[in-house]
Amino acid sequence: MSLSSDLRLILDDPTLSDIKIKGNDGGEINAHRLILVARSEVFKRMLLSDMKEATQDVIEFQEFSSKALQVVVEYLYTGKVTKNFLKPGIVFEALCCADYFLLEMLMFHIISFVRSNMEDKMNILAKILSRILESSCRELANYICELIDLVSLKSIDYHNLSAKALEYILSYQEEEGINMFSLSSGYDLFRYITLWAASEISEEALTFYESYLPSPETVRNLDSNDMQKWDPNIPFTEELHVKYRSEIVTKTSTLLDYVNLEVIHPLVFSNELIRDLIDSNILKDVYRKQALLAGSYFSMLRNAFQWKVKRYRELDNPFVFDSQSPVHEWVRTKFPFSGHDLIEWDIVVEKMCKSFWVGVCSDNGFNVNSNSWLGQHSYGWVLGSNGFICHHKKDKDPFKNKYGRKFNEKSRITVRLDMKERTCSFAIDGTKYPIAFRDLPDEIYPAVSLMSPGVARIEPLFGRT
Structure with missing residues (x-):
């Protein structure tokens, strides 16, 4: 038997337990002061100081449920997390709980659990990234960005990404040399950023731009032999565009720096609304680069491999x-x-x-x-x-x-x-x-x-x- 296995046997065992940990749902976990103090600096400060918890037999945490606290306790006793306690429904709360107790390695374990066991892992990872960027845990943020590439980004619901998290993902991809030319990273990324900004404003703004901006499939087919006809000047409700344009441009101005606009099909920029969403000086630079790249398309395409x-x-x-x-x-x-x-x-x-x-x-x-x-x-x-x-x-x-x-x-x-x-x-x-x-x-x-x-x-x- 290993030490970890032996400690698991006394996990939540009332035998010799000298303290209880209580969650905001009323659930209580039997624990041992000595183990908590040895394994956690946060518990050490609580139990070996003048704080009121030092004299209490029950420590109550109003911020977390007993289920999330149980994940922390299991990790403190065994150095691991298992499906016995870490369930899909409490992943985000468990990570916040691990952050509260300054258990960075536990946070890595939780993210690995998400990666291996969660069907909707990209949305959960995005939500986690938005949370942890409030702290200084950049190593953990980079680990999440390794799992969220520019292709899977489009599967993330807009409301799960904060502005800071979205920019962090884009900057990480660029720093790692990933945000380069590809058949899908130009217009797809531009559209995602625009719709993310619209969702930050209102449901009306999102619905309007979502219905007007052409789909990625339509734009991709502009490069195929079987070209679909696309009217670049589809009539739109000018009042709504005037209402939201300025705020959209403000929210996307720094984010669009990470988009290779020059690899987007030129016909896209004949769309009046799309031209309106990009700074005129940036657009001129895009036209210039497209002219320069016209003769080196295959050289660019090679990088996608x-x-x-x-x-x-x-x-x-x-x-x-x-x-x-x-x-x-x-x-x-x-x-x-x-x-x-x-x-x-x-x-x-x-x-x-x-x-x-x-x-x-x-x-x-x-x-x-x-x-x-x-x-x-x-x-x-x-x-x-x-x-x-x-x-x-x-x-x-x-x-x-x-x-x-x-x-x-x-x-x-x-x-x-x-x-x-x-x-x-x-x-x-x-x-x-x-x-x-x-x-x-x-x-x-x-x-x-x-x-x-x-x-x-x-x-x-x-x-x-």
Whole structure:
């Protein structure tokens, strides 16, 4: 038995208990002064000072329920948090309670619980970030920002993000080199920031701008061959725009500094209302940059294929991923592809490992586990060096779908992603094979799944069909 296990046995046990902790719901927790004093500076100050709690047999906390306090007590006794006490319904209160008791590591444990167990994790993380930025816990804030990327940002309800939290997310992404050109980070981000500002003003403002601003799907399709017609001068209620425009511009002025406006389709800026929401000097600069970038579109697009790795890792080359794991892990690019485009890229096997997998993934709405084999998950579609394709394989023998042939070190695997048809196919060293996967999600990332000493290079291909 470990010390942690032994202490768990006396957790909330009235035997030898010499103090009770009471929540605002009337619930009481049996505890031991010695353990509380040894494990918490806050309790130490309460129980070994002239404070009234030092002489009381029951310490009452009007700020928290007994359920939230129980999470703190469990951590103080065992150094862990479990589903026995940490329930989805009290996550935010438990984190506030941990903050009150200055238990930073417990806050990390709670956020990890949210990441692994909560379906609506992005909204909860956003709410937590808005809270903790009131303190000086920047390491914890950065950890949350690692989990909230620019793609998942759009799944967060506006009311869950404070102005400070939204700007912190954007500045963090920029500092980490993540807020760069992508197929979805321009207009999507502009629209989100604008609607967030509208929601801060009133429900009427949000409804108006939400109905008038074109959808991200409409704007993305402006770049496809199957272009949807979009009237850039749709009539709108001028009185409402005049009423809210100035406040919208004020709220978004600093936030739009983090948006790559120049990568937004030029037709978007022919929209009278959209032009009105951007400072005229900024808009002139956007037009100038769009003219300069017109000849280097493919160079910009290439950056969307950089690998996204864990924060503690740095790649010498952002297009080359070398696994350092003795077991399978997987890595994706920083941004997804969507819309109706046809995208192709090569994965070059620079160094082979026991089993090397190439394909695509989608982490939108999933509790992803990057320290695993991608082919076993519902969010992974991959082709292996053994010549089999796999998707969401849970059985003991997943290698039943033979596809193409085996590949080896120095092989070049071409991935062909047709977002209009939502299909994926592969070519191995120039030999093309039929469609491997159908009915893909509307956002897909290039991905590889490998282990040490495997090394994968990604090379985007343009202008090929």
